[in-house]
Amino acid sequence: MKVLLLCTGLAVATALAAQQLHTLQERVSELESLPRVTPDETTQLAQRLDQLRRSLQDARADFESDDRADLVAARLASVTEALAKESSRLSDQDQRLRRWETRWGSAEPERLQGRLDELSVDLGQRARDLDELR
Numbered sequence: 001m002k003v004l005l006l007c008t009g010l011a012v013a014t015a016l017a018a019q020q021l022h023t024l025q026e027r028v029s030e031l032e033s034l035p036r037v038t039p040d041e042t043t044q045l046a047q048r049l050d051q052l053r054r055s056l057q058d059a060r061a062d063f064e065s066d067d068r069a070d071l072v073a074a075r076l077a078s079v080t081e082a083l084a085k086e087s088s089r090l091s092d093q094d095q096r097l098r099r100w101e102t103r104w105g106s107a108e109p110e111r112l113q114g115r116l117d118e119l120s121v122d123l124g125q126r127a128r129d130l131d132e133l134r
Contacts, residue, residue, distance in 0.1 A: 063069055
């Protein structure tokens with residue numbers, strides 16, 4: 001009985017596999033027989049490509065014939081030159097500021113405090129002189 005069931009199962013499995021293989025072969029042959037791209041699609045793509053080429057050529061011609069492009073380029077060059085000069089000037093000022101900070105950074109607070117002390121003594125003396133005058 002087991003042998004009969006085993007043989008029947010194998011026969012059914014073989015039949016199903018053969019059916020699946022046959023279905024796949026039919027599908028592959030169907031796909032191979034159909035063109036991937038139709039001639040109409042190719043023609044439409046070629047026409048669209050020609051339109052885009054003409055549009056690009058027209059835009060390039062407009063740009064090259066437009067005097068505004070030269071004017072914009074000249075203005076851009078002058079702005080670039082002005083920015084370069086300002087950048088150089090700012091760099092010089094930065095260097096001068098760094099030198100000043102280096103020179104006066106450590107000594108300046110002490111000098112200011114000394115001057116404040118002198119002024120404080122001087123103001124104190126003047127206050128005493130004013131008190132004596134009263």
